[in-house]
Amino acid sequence: MEIFAQQLVNGLVLGSIYALVALGYTMVYGILGLINFAHGDITMIGALVSLTAVQLLAAAGVPAPVVLVLAGGAAMVVCVALGVSIERVAYRPLRHAPRLAPLITAIGISILLQYSAALIWGKQYIAMPEIVEPTRIVIAGAQLTSLQATIFLLACAIMAGLLWFLKASRMGRAMRATEQNPAVAGLMGVNTNKVIAFTFVLGSAIGAIAGLMVVLYYGLGHYFMGFMLGLKAFTAAVLGGIGNVAGAVLGGLLLGVIESLASGYIGDLTGGVLGSNYRDIFAFLVLVLVLVLKPSGLMGQHSGDRA
Amino acid sequence: MHTLRQISVALLTVALIAGCGKDTPPPAPKAATPAVPAVLNVKIGSASPLTGPQAHIGIDIRNGVQLAIDDANAANIEIGGAKARFELVAEDDEANPTKATTVAQKLADAKVAAVVGHFNSGASIPASKIYSDAGIPQISPSSTNPKYTQQGFKTTFRVVAHDDQQGPTLARFAAKTLQAKSVAVIDDSTAYGQGLADAFENTAKTLGVKVLAREHTTDKDTDFRAILTKIKGTKPDLVMFGGIDPQAAPMIRQMKELGIKAKFIGGDGMQTPNFIKIAGDASDGAMASIPGLPKEQMPGGNAFLEKYKAKFEKEVELFAPMGYDAVMVFIDAMKRAGSADPAKFLPELGKTDYQGVIGPIAFDEKGDLKNGPITIYVVKGGKWEPLETVKPDADAGRK
Incomplete structure (x- = not known):
């Protein structure tokens, strides 16, 4: 039981990071019908920018909470600028092109970002200075560090805030309108270009925070770290029903928990034939099952077929 | 468009001529000076x-x-x-x-x-x-x-x-010097990591050390909390990892976060300054063997x-x-x-x-390599310090 609780905690924290990144995928997909494959790498840039900021600031003797806020801020500024310019330069000109064109462009941007990061930060693992001393909390026999708790709570707050924002604010309403039908939304006086750009602002800013969380959580960063993270987050978005914001949250948390439980129990379940290095089989098996039974994902209402 | 093509043709011609010019001269001097001892x-x-x-x-x-x-x-x-x-x-x-x-x-x-x-x-x-x-x-x-x-x-x-020397040396060190009664073994699914972990596991068993868990991860992963949680439940004296520093460092950090008190030991792949840099304070007390003498x-x-x-x-x-x-x-x-x-x-x-x-x-x-010595190091105050050097030969004699 104690172990199960611990695995659940592990999975929820990991899942909340997946969910944050998945939000970026799902919002852009909802509005543009575009799978923004560069989003995982925007998160990576956010991670590395915040890592560098922490290194510089911690060396200068700035107190830890200030360091974190500044590092997160720096990462958000860089990621938002990057996200908006990618949209402006790479995706907007292709908005009415056949849907394969922006997809391939997104993959191209993803590779471009990875190798730019490799040029700037090098191709080695970069160590994150330990700036927060982890204090341990015990809940139902599960060890929880203060960092894990902060990551989870902050992620939940961001997700709740986003849901509220989409529902209650003027911009949120404009975003939902654009999602339903950009042409009609335009006729109703919604500046769709602005709305789409804002979607990228939101997604990238949330991605930047997820990036900071990842480097804090694992203590290292790497130019290729966005690839697997992006893939998992994308899977989470599809699992929850791509285009649906609440679905991305659910999908992310679920994927994290499945992964964690699978690594914990796969060896016992298969009698030692499969080790925990095969845990992704479980995550993707669940994805396949969900898609077979409910092709639009757990919370998806309609499968978007707009380009 | 027209001028562009002309320019490119011109450039190509120049490049070709330059290329030819570069290729032709060298053979002549070489042939002309056979008497001087060639480099x-x-x-x-x-x-x-x-x-x-x-x-x-x-x-x-x-x-x-x-x-x-x-x-x-x-x-x-x-x-x-x-x-x-x-x-x-x-x-x-x-x-x-x-x-x-x-x-x-x-x-x-x-x-x-x-x-x-x-x-x-x-x-x-x-x-x-x-x-x-x-x-x-x-x-x-x-x-x-x-x-x-x-x-x-x-x-x-x-x-x-090699690992048939390194793995058993680690196992003997674990059993004799550390007095470990039980161990959990993790590898990174590479030829190196798995080979080392296998060799360790086999010798450990013959020395009466109980192998409580055998887990695998990959050489790309950074999240080991699930594996470690499982291992925590088995309460081993020692965790042995066959793999390299980008995995070993987050692994030991996560071990400490989960409150696992077992000692941590690995092979040469994690005996690097980078391990300590990434793992930070959590690296203290970690041990690793390395073939050869201390630098x-x-x-x-x-x-x-x-x-x-x-x-x-x-x-x-x-x-x-x-x-x-x-x-x-x-x-x-x-x-x-x-x-x-x-x-x-x-x-x-x-x-x-x-x-x-x-x-x-x-x-x-x-x-x-004949008679390659193996040294076991421990992290002390943010530095790898040699703990014990073992010659495979001498060790075999002692057994």
Whole structure:
């Protein structure tokens, strides 16, 4: 039981990071019908920018909470600028092109970002200075560090805030309108270009925070770290029903928990034939099952077929 | 458009002419001066990961090779009466077995006389077939998987102790010195990690240490909380990891976060400054074995470390001295054979009896280093400190 609780905690924290990144995928997909494959790498840039900021600031003797806020801020500024310019330069000109064109462009941007990061930060693992001393909390026999708790709570707050924002604010309403039908939304006086750009602002800013969380959580960063993270987050978005914001949250948390439980129990379940290095089989098996039974994902209402 | 095409045609023509101009002259002077003893150009290949998560270790090896080549060139070595000029051909295998074979073919096509590499066992093993087919002798500075020299190739050598020596040494250390009664074993699913963990597990069992869990991760992962949580439930005295620092460091951090009190031990892949840098305070007390003597205790150690630092402005990571010695062993064999032709100096390589930076180097019939010592280190106050040095021979006698 104690172990199960611990695995659940592990999975929820990991899942909340997946969910944050998945939000970026799902919002852009909802509005543009575009799978923004560069989003995982925007998160990576956010991670590395915040890592560098922490290194510089911690060396200068700035107190830890200030360091974190500044590092997160720096990462958000860089990621938002990057996200908006990618949209402006790479995706907007292709908005009415056949849907394969922006997809391939997104993959191209993803590779471009990875190798730019490799040029700037090098191709080695970069160590994150330990700036927060982890204090341990015990809940139902599960060890929880203060960092894990902060990551989870902050992620939940961001997700709740986003849901509220989409529902209650003027911009949120404009975003939902654009999602339903950009042409009609335009006729109703919604500046769709602005709305789409804002979607990228939101997604990238949330991605930047997820990036900071990842480097804090694992203590290292790497130019290729966005690839697997992006893939998992994308899977989470599809699992929850791509285009649906609440679905991305659910999908992310679920994927994290499945992964964690699978690594914990796969060896016992298969009698030692499969080790925990095969845990992704479980995550993707669940994805396949969900898609077979409910092709639009757990919370998806309609499968978007707009380009 | 029209002008653009004209310009490009013009450029192409210029390029072609320039190319021709470059190609034609050299043969003439060469043919004209046969009497002067020719300079013998010897290409030495170096293959290791220069990019990717293991780049710091791979670059370290290449730097060691570079240093040896510079020293050899400065010493004006003569081979068979001709003045030898050594040249480095460094290739990046990205720690990827597939890329390693491409790199091996590239080095064979470049007609290198000898190869220092690769770093990873998983890369050295597939590449060794290509070198063997091309007749190019290969010394791995670091690959410790036993299979590497067990394939029956005459061209494979290594200047480190292998896992059949390292794994059992670790297990004996765990059982005797640490008095561990139970252990959990994790590997990173690579030829190196799994080989080391297997060898450790087998010996540990024979010594009466209980193996409570055997887990696998990958060499790309950074989240081990699920595995560690499972291991925590079995309450082992010791956690042994077969793998390298980008995994070992987050692993020990996560162990501490989960409140696992077991000691942590691993192989040479995690005995790096990077491990301590990434793991931070959590690294304190972690132990790792490393084939060979401590850097500082190597017969040529301190001089080498200073020379390396002066040239590359950083500390030796791990295998630079082995890379350096590998080149020197090649040159030594070439000098004795009086030729840089692999077919001629390869038989001499087997008879090597060389005093290198790392100590005396001699090979057994398989190409393994004879009598390679193994040292166990512990992290103390943010530094790897040697704890105990074990000679496999002496150890076998003690058993």
